[in-house]
Each structure stands twice: as C-alpha cells, then as structure tokens.
Amino acid sequence: MERIQDLLNHAMGSTCDREAPKPGELEKYKADCFNRSEGRLESEDGYSCDRCHNKGTVARAYQDRNGFWRMAFRDCECMETRRTIQRMKASGLKDIIRDYTFAKYQAVEPWQKQIKEAAVAYAKEPKGWFFVGGQSGSGKTHICTAICRELLLAEFPVQYMLWRDDVVKIKAAVTEPDAYKAIVSRYKDAKVLYIDDLFKTGKSQDGVAQRPTGADVNVAFEIINYRYNNPDLLTVISSECTVDQLLEIDEAVAGRIVERAKAFSLGPDRKKNWRLRGATEL
Numbered sequence: 001m002e003r004i005q006d007l008l009n010h011a012m013g014s015t016c017d018r019e020a021p022k023p024g025e026l027e028k029y030k031a032d033c034f035n036r037s038e039g040r041l042e043s044e045d046g047y048s049c050d051r052c053h054n055k056g057t058v059a060r061a062y063q064d065r066n067g068f069w070r071m072a073f074r075d076c077e078c079m080e081t082r083r084t085i086q087r088m089k090a091s092g093l094k095d096i097i098r099d100y101t102f103a104k105y106q107a108v109e110p111w112q113k114q115i116k117e118a119a120v121a122y123a124k125e126p127k128g129w130f131f132v133g134g135q136s137g138s139g140k141t142h143i144c145t146a147i148c149r150e151l152l153l154a155e156f157p158v159q160y161m162l163w164r165d166d167v168v169k170i171k172a173a174v175t176e177p178d179a180y181k182a183i184v185s186r187y188k189d190a191k192v193l194y195i196d197d198l199f200k201t202g203k204s205q206d207g208v209a210q211r212p213t214g215a216d217v218n219v220a221f222e223i224i225n226y227r228y229n230n231p232d233l234l235t236v237i238s239s240e241c242t243v244d245q246l247l248e249i250d251e252a253v254a255g256r257i258v259e260r261a262k263a264f265s266l267g268p269d270r271k272k273n274w275r276l277r278g279a280t281e282l
Contacts, residue, residue: 159190
C-alpha cells in the first residue's frame with residue numbers, strides 16, 4: 001500500500017494539471033490521474049505496458065452500496081509477464097531463451113522430429129527427466145532451452161546450470177563448507193534443473209577433449225543422486241556425451257540419468273551439426 005500511495009502522490013502532484021473535479025467525483029479524478037501517471041518498472045525489466053504505464057497497478061473508482069466513492073487497486077495484466085521475465089532472469093537463461101523456442105527449432109530429419117515431439121510432450125506434461133546427448137551442433141541446447149522456456153511460462157521456477165562454468169565455481173568452494181553447501185543446494189533443490197553440456201571439458205594441447213576429473217564426477221553424482229532420490233524434482237540435461245560415453249565416465253551417474261529420463265543419444269555424425277551446414281568441402 002505504501003508503494004501505491006507514493007505513486008498516487010506522484011500522480012496527483014506532477015501529472016494532472018486540470019482543475020480538481022467537483023466533490024463526489026474526487027475518487028474518479030484520483031484514479032484517472034493515477035492511471036495516466038508513469039511508473040518505473042520498464043527500467044527494471046525492459047517490458048513496457050501501455051495499460052498501466054509501467055506501474056504494475058491499475059486503479060478504478062467505484063461507488064459502494066452506501067453511495068460513497070472509493071478507489072480500488074489491482075495488478076495490471078502485465079505483471080504476469082513481468083513475473084515471467086523475473087523467473088527467466090533468476091534461471092540464468094535470459095540471454096538465449098528468446099531465440100531457442102520450439103517454433104524456431106527446425107525439425108527436418110526424422111531424428112529431429114522425434115526429439116522435438118518428445119520435448120513438446122514433456123513441456124506440456126512435465127514428469128521425470130529429459131536427456132539429449134551426443135553430436136555437437138545438433139540442437140541439444142536449443143531443444144532443452146525450449147523446454148525450459150515453456151516451463152517458465154507455466155510458472156515453474158527453473159535453475160540453469162552451465163556445467164563447464166558452474167562446476168568450476170562449485171569445486172572452488174569445496175574448502176569452505178558453508179559456501180559449498182549454498183552453491184550445491186541451489187542445483188540439488190531446484191524444482192526444475194537444466195544442466196547444459198554435462199561433463200563438457202576443455203581440450204588438451206593436441207586438441208583432444210580432456211576426460212572429466214574425479215572432482216567433476218563427484219559433483220555430478222552429488223547433484224544427480226540427490227535429484228534421483230527426489231523424483232518430484234524435474235531435470236533437463238544436455239551433453240556432448242552419448243549414453244555409452246556417460247557410462248564410461250561414471251556408470252552410477254549414467255545409470256541414474258537413463259533410468260529417470262526420456263533419453264536421446266545421438267551418435268557421431270557431422271551431418272547433424274547445423275553449424276557446419278554452410279561449409280564447403282574441398
């Protein structure tokens with residue numbers, strides 16, 4: 001109420017220059033002034049609303065049963081959009097979520113159509129886990145992000161974990177128990193966790209991908225096992241590893257993913273790499 005009163009005072013003091021209405025219509029005048037005043041929410045989330053002028057609240061004047069004029073306030077319809085934007089920002093997906101949609105996923109080949117159909121079904125009725133792994137550039141991040149976009153729009157809180165970056169932060173905190181617990185719990189307890197590029201590593205000097213370290217596997221197992229034992233938690237995973245490669249890295253982690261997930265494993269095939277489609281073979 002204090003925020004509304006501040007906005008009302010601002011509206012009355014700076015926006016309306018006409019003469020005050022006759023007594024009895026003061027509440028209508030106040031509501032009109034309030035609704036025409038400008039708010040500041042656009043500067044916070046980048047979304048502009050012509051209905052409430054970025055205040056997030058709409059006022060109306062009404063007569064009660066005794067004939068007295070009063071004012072009522074309600075959330076503007078834009079607040080649902082603004083809450084979705086905030087969920088997207090909190091998820092860590094805000095930079096890619098606008099481009100990676102189901103509509104923009106080009107399903108031409110049978111394998112693409114199969115993955116998209118399963119992903120759309122999972123987003124509509126989320127249950128269990130969803131995993132797609134294998135060939136680089138095959139649209140794994142796109143399809144998993146599209147799933148999470150739909151879940152965010154359905155008001156599911158999503159936590160994004162970019163494996164290669166975030167596992168470094170987790171390992172760096174291992175000597176500080178409180179900090180480590182706080183970071184890991186963010187991924188263990190998330191209602192929806194999206195792990196992007198699970199077990200992705202750097203390359204050695206000769207260009208060969210490095211094998212995940214024992215510390216990497218320990219972090220993965222701690223998060224995966226916790227979520228495995230709490231089946232109500234939804235988990236979406238992309239990886240450049242096929243199921244067989246995950247099994248070679250750690251059978252306990254791989255087994256839990258495959259058991260819980262609708263899993264797709266794409267074998268090596270450069271024709272599936274969309275990033276190479278414009279290349280000319282010489």
